[in-house]
Amino acid sequence: MSNITDLKLVELVDKIKKKELSSTEVTTAFIERSKKSKKLNAYISENYENAIKKAKIFDQKPDFKKRLPGIPIAVKDLFCTKNIRTTAGSKILENFVPTYESTVTQNILDEGGIIIGKLNCDEFAMGSSNETSYFGNVQNPVSENLVPGGSSGGSSSALAAKLTPATIGTDTGGSIRQPASFTGTVGLKPTYGSCSRYGIVAFASSLDQAGPMTHDVKDCSLMLEIMSTYDTKDSTSVEFKRENYLNNLNENIKGKKIGIPKEYRVDGMPKEIDELWEKGIKIIKENGGEIIEISLPNTNYALPTYYIVAPAEASSNLARYDGVKYGFRSKGENLIDMYEKTRSEGFGDEVKRRIMIGTYVLSSGYYDAYYLKAQKVRRLIKNDFDEVYKKVDAILTPSTPSSAFKIGEKLNDPVSMYLNDIFTVPINLAGLPAISIPAGHDKKGYPLGLQVIGKAFDEQSILNIAFALEKNINFKNNITDWWIK
Amino acid sequence: MSKNNGEYLIIRNDNKYEVIIGLEVHAQVLSESKLFSTSSTKFGSEPNTQVSLVDAAFPGMLPVINEHCIKQAVKTGIGLKAKINKRSIFDRKNYFYADLPQGYQISQYKNPIVGEGSVTLDMPNGEKNIGIERLHLEQDAGKSIHDIDPQSTLVDLNRSGVALMEIVSKPDLRSLDEVNAYIKKLRSIMRYLGTCDGNMQEGSLRADVNVSVRKKGDKKLGTRCEIKNVNSIKFMQMAIDFEANRQVDVIEEGGSIDQETRLFDTKKNETRSMRSKEDAHDYRYFPDPDLLPLELNDNYIDQIKKDIPELPDEKKKRFIEKFKLSPYEANILVSDIEISKYFEEVSKNSDVKLATNWITGELFALLNEKNIEITESPISSKNLSKLINLIKDGTISGKIAKSVFEIMRDGDKDPITIVEEKGLKQQSDPKELENLIDKVITENPKNVEAYKSGKDKLFGFFVGQVMKNSNGKANPKLVNEILKKKLK
Numbered sequence A: 001m002s003n004i005t006d007l008k009l010v011e012l013v014d015k016i017k018k019k020e021l022s023s024t025e026v027t028t029a030f031i032e033r034s035k036k037s038k039k040l041n042a043y044i045s046e047n048y049e050n051a052i053k054k055a056k057i058f059d060q061k062p063d064f065k066k067r068l069p070g071i072p073i074a075v076k077d078l079f080c081t082k083n084i085r086t087t088a089g090s091k092i093l094e095n096f097v098p099t100y101e102s103t104v105t106q107n108i109l110d111e112g113g114i115i116i117g118k119l120n121c122d123e124f125a126m127g128s129s130n131e132t133s134y135f136g137n138v139q140n141p142v143s144e145n146l147v148p149g150g151s152s153g154g155s156s157s158a159l160a161a162k163l164t165p166a167t168i169g170t171d172t173g174g175s176i177r178q179p180a181s182f183t184g185t186v187g188l189k190p191t192y193g194s195c196s197r198y199g200i201v202a203f204a205s206s207l208d209q210a211g212p213m214t215h216d217v218k219d220c221s222l223m224l225e226i227m228s229t230y231d232t233k234d235s236t237s238v239e240f241k242r243e244n245y246l247n248n249l250n251e252n253i254k255g256k257k258i259g260i261p262k263e264y265r266v267d268g269m270p271k272e273i274d275e276l277w278e279k280g281i282k283i284i285k286e287n288g289g290e291i292i293e294i295s296l297p298n299t300n301y302a303l304p305t306y307y308i309v310a311p312a313e314a315s316s317n318l319a320r321y322d323g324v325k326y327g328f329r330s331k332g333e334n335l336i337d338m339y340e341k342t343r344s345e346g347f348g349d350e351v352k353r354r355i356m357i358g359t360y361v362l363s364s365g366y367y368d369a370y371y372l373k374a375q376k377v378r379r380l381i382k383n384d385f386d387e388v389y390k391k392v393d394a395i396l397t398p399s400t401p402s403s404a405f406k407i408g409e410k411l412n413d414p415v416s417m418y419l420n421d422i423f424t425v426p427i428n429l430a431g432l433p434a435i436s437i438p439a440g441h442d443k444k445g446y447p448l449g450l451q452v453i454g455k456a457f458d459e460q461s462i463l464n465i466a467f468a469l470e471k472n473i474n475f476k477n478n479i480t481d482w483w484i485k
Numbered sequence B: 001m002s003k004n005n006g007e008y009l010i011i012r013n014d015n016k017y018e019v020i021i022g023l024e025v026h027a028q029v030l031s032e033s034k035l036f037s038t039s040s041t042k043f044g045s046e047p048n049t050q051v052s053l054v055d056a057a058f059p060g061m062l063p064v065i066n067e068h069c070i071k072q073a074v075k076t077g078i079g080l081k082a083k084i085n086k087r088s089i090f091d092r093k094n095y096f097y098a099d100l101p102q103g104y105q106i107s108q109y110k111n112p113i114v115g116e117g118s119v120t121l122d123m124p125n126g127e128k129n130i131g132i133e134r135l136h137l138e139q140d141a142g143k144s145i146h147d148i149d150p151q152s153t154l155v156d157l158n159r160s161g162v163a164l165m166e167i168v169s170k171p172d173l174r175s176l177d178e179v180n181a182y183i184k185k186l187r188s189i190m191r192y193l194g195t196c197d198g199n200m201q202e203g204s205l206r207a208d209v210n211v212s213v214r215k216k217g218d219k220k221l222g223t224r225c226e227i228k229n230v231n232s233i234k235f236m237q238m239a240i241d242f243e244a245n246r247q248v249d250v251i252e253e254g255g256s257i258d259q260e261t262r263l264f265d266t267k268k269n270e271t272r273s274m275r276s277k278e279d280a281h282d283y284r285y286f287p288d289p290d291l292l293p294l295e296l297n298d299n300y301i302d303q304i305k306k307d308i309p310e311l312p313d314e315k316k317k318r319f320i321e322k323f324k325l326s327p328y329e330a331n332i333l334v335s336d337i338e339i340s341k342y343f344e345e346v347s348k349n350s351d352v353k354l355a356t357n358w359i360t361g362e363l364f365a366l367l368n369e370k371n372i373e374i375t376e377s378p379i380s381s382k383n384l385s386k387l388i389n390l391i392k393d394g395t396i397s398g399k400i401a402k403s404v405f406e407i408m409r410d411g412d413k414d415p416i417t418i419v420e421e422k423g424l425k426q427q428s429d430p431k432e433l434e435n436l437i438d439k440v441i442t443e444n445p446k447n448v449e450a451y452k453s454g455k456d457k458l459f460g461f462f463v464g465q466v467m468k469n470s471n472g473k474a475n476p477k478l479v480n481e482i483l484k485k486k487l488k
Helices: A009-017 A023-035 A048-060 A103-110 A153-160 A177-183 A217-227 A271-286 A299-320 A335-346 A349-362 A368-388 A414-419 A425-430 A459-473 B067-079 B176-193 B233-252 B298-306 B312-323 B327-334 B337-349 B352-370 B381-392 B398-408 B415-422 B430-443 B445-452 B456-469 B476-486
Strands: A043-046 A072-076 A114-119 A167-171 A186-189 A209-214 A257-261 A290-294 A394-398 A434-441 A447-454 B009-012 B015-028 B091-094 B104-107 B117-123 B126-139 B143-145 B154-156 B163-169 B205-215 B225-230 B260-265 B270-276
Touching: A009 A023, A009 A217, A023 A048, A023 A072, A023 A114, A043 A153, A048 A114, A072 A103, A072 A153, A103 A114, A103 A167, A103 A217, A114 A153, A153 A167, A153 A177, A153 A209, A167 A186, A177 A186, A177 A434, A177 A447, A186 A217, A186 A459, A209 A217, A217 A434, A217 A459, A257 A271, A271 A290, A271 A394, A271 A434, A271 A447, A271 A459, A299 A349, A299 A368, A299 A414, A299 A425, A299 B091, A349 A368, A368 A425, A394 A459, A434 A459, A447 A459, B009 B233, B015 B176, B015 B233, B067 B126, B067 B163, B067 B176, B067 B298, B117 B176, B126 B176, B176 B205, B176 B233, B176 B312, B176 B337, B205 B233, B225 B233, B225 B270, B233 B260, B233 B270, B312 B327, B312 B337, B327 B337, B327 B352, B337 B352, B337 B381, B352 B381, B381 B398, B381 B415, B398 B415, B430 B445, B430 B456, B430 B476, B445 B456, B456 B476
Parallel strands: A072 A114, A072 A167, A257 A290, A257 A394, B225 B260
Antiparallel strands: A043 A114, A167 A209, A186 A209, A186 A434, A394 A447, A434 A447, B009 B015, B015 B163, B015 B205, B091 B104, B104 B126, B117 B126, B126 B163, B143 B154, B205 B225, B260 B270
């Protein structure tokens, strides 16, 4: 038998249910590999001992009705986990141990999942390369000194390196799909309101969504099924009929109308991404899907809109980190001085930059020109999608305008960094579901992804389309274990 | 200051100034749990024992609206004859303070749940309507305690997140008496509705007071100052009086008023500048993305309307019509829902006139003396009703009734039992009374003579003697009649 860690999630579940593998064996295998992979810096906190204990308990009295029976899983460190340190990649929460569990991780625990650790991410999920984390850069297992994408960079790295069979991230402007694309993995951002935000450290409340990151579309369907639940603890959670995504998964896309938005053909996009897109279009056609040229005229305004709305909400969401109640506190002469020192020392540069932008755009005298206008444009962007969805079932685009870049390459050029999210951000603004699947490599051999965007709450359709693409693309991630001596 | 004709004017150097007052009343919603969390709102608990993760703003915690508080706000809106907005929005008001864990207060800014309404005041010179600008829901902050530990400020978050209704009046108030009447009326309406207990000692009702002055006859409003967080009617009146006089002094000296926020120092009885308009916080209001806009449908509002009890204005009208009370009496009896209930219970089985007099007289005096609410009255409505019936049917005189009342106040004893046990029943047997009277006449021949020769005033003396000899039990009406005959 091949390595346990080479198995996909659905395969592992199957083998545990058939008693071919025990939870302890599986959990130990992933932990052992994680231990050998410290160089990737994918973990912020390890929960190894406790996880093995839990695996043993599971094996003593296994419940095979669970959908993640004794499956080890590492999660992004933005999910609050009871009794496991939760930092959001920030110094300000360096020592914060929640007494409560996020709904999404609780759902995973309820299905028999075992949390083996908390994965690195950009500080408060603000970044596209995992370089803003207080806990250091994360290596992309694809190649040394390559960023794994962000903000769920620890998640994408750990998944691609097979330190966890599946993982979960959060996506505010592309934070699941871009790192998935950079590491040759699958990442899905569900419709806003699908997965509960309860217990997830907030970045931008109206955009944040948790979602699965997996090796393939099947695994992704299973994870989504478990993560997506209606939750009265989150007022923005939506009650809708959630499908048995895995059961309903099929690659038949005959008659499906797939839109190709002309505005996504941006200037200066590498030829190989264009070719990748064409490849996707060809596969859709060959499988009986219909390709329809569409227009999303306000696409150009998505990025500026996002960089007003997201920082505005963040500036307010992060006000609670003031050193008074929990987390890092710096000594001050008085209350104001304590606030200033705590927040100056506790937050990193990117977080401060966004707090300042957000504070500015909400300030009296600027509110109408920035925040209010951005909200209006956001509405127009959503209307664009509503309009094209009268004609198409889903939309196909590249996931990112480039492949992964080198660590440090864009760190001092925030605008170039922000441009990385150009294809993913509009989807968050419109609250729609989208999946990124690996679709090829550029000439450097780095993975590239295609994105399928769906109608609100129609995750099943994009999973099916992605499933069809996946079968035909037959992507292979050529990852050598270069980081393991 | 002059209070002629109910007018409140400040006079300086022959200039008459009118005082313009608007109130922003913060009324704590009567609710078991907080506006966005399930923590208890009980007053007086140990510090930080009623704090949920949401109240303390832990990472990832989200507000979930307490439907009961929405209902309470809608009820209050109906009681203020106000427009209920079917769509309202919760905003974040951003500022840093140690007792504000989220770093923002969830409030309603541009789209409050309740719009314009009005409150009717009964002033000595007639009714006056005070406009209501709006009512919105918001979270209370925690409490910073500066005087326990000399080294640090302590924070109690029990109040953090408790639901408040901010009721904003139009600048329609013109005198300290109107402020008093307005607060009392608001309080009364909310207590009728059960939406706020109106308990000012526990901070359930506080107000920010906006004051400006203008020369009488001017149409334009003067620049206003806002006095923050005043927690009793007396302090409101003191603060307004000080502030209005301060503003007049500034103007009279040729200065102008700066728009600012001021604090009222209750010990020094003065207002002091807290921050100027330039230093005003920029609260960076924006819709709270954690909460969806609040949508109410007609059905919901109609259902609440159906459950609205009779409110003071209607009750007053009914009391005047049904019980033939004077507007003054009706006002007193409807001012508080518990008083009106008590009154209705007593008057159900007793003479209305006597009930009114006994409640507003003896009973109120007793409550005042003991400094208690009518709900804590040592005399139940049932027993007061019995007492009144004893007077009405002539069993005891009004005077005896007062001594029975004195006994009842120490334990709510049945007045019928008291009268029997103490033998206080009125003597109304003419034979017995005649005996008593004859005795007095025989014992006082000189006075009889004097009376008969024209000293009419002595009649009282005879009545007094008879009453004294009967230990106060003789029926005074009969004594009068018989005496008159005997002394002819």
